[in-house]
Amino acid sequence: MKYCARCGSEYRDDIEQCSDCPGNPRLVDVGEMRSRGLPLPHELDKRVFVRAGTTDNPLMVEVFVELLQETDIPVLVRAGRSGVVDKLTTGNLLPWWEILVPEEQQERAAALIERERAQEAATTDEAVRAAEDEERETEQSAAPPSTL
Template structure:
């Protein structure tokens, strides 16, 4: 088989030039493709990435991506925005991020992200309670001063 080094198309051995490319470049062998660092069509990554989670917090998207990468789950982060219709119906045009993972890892990734969300919520609740307790301890006593 011969291949186009420009578009990667595969041709029979009797074909000399790529018919799909505008400049009709000459075709090369599989060995030549590899020597140029180009993959053959059957060597391309064909994984399908699907949504495992979304977030509207730019810091949490980084936390989630790092968590998944630590567990050897490939991650793509896609930033987006609400659509025009959302702005018309809700008045909001908020940023959001999609966390995309390979299809076979979707369940595992979603579970890991949800666990991280729950842990983050618990940590936030604990921090709020500690701050409220500290505020109560530092407030001046509201009782009247003792009588002489």
């Protein structure tokens, strides 16, 4: 068999150029693929990625991805919807983003995501309380003097 060193496609021995890649690169044999350190098609990554979490917040997607990457969990992000119109016209109720990880790391990734989500909620609650306290203080100090 022959292989394309660019895309990894496998071809019969009588074919000379890759029909899948622009420029139709020359095909190489197994030895050449090995010498270049390239995997053969049957050696490619076959991990199954599954949902570890979802979010509708674009900033949280970035936080989750960074968190998972810092803990050496491979992560893919898939858009569940392409726009606001989806929900209105198609009834698509999927979350905006799905965070996908290898199946064997799903449990660990989901726990990390939930812990980060809880920390974010606590921080948000604290910020809301602080803003409400500040608003009350401002209202009390700006109250006009009462005249009797």
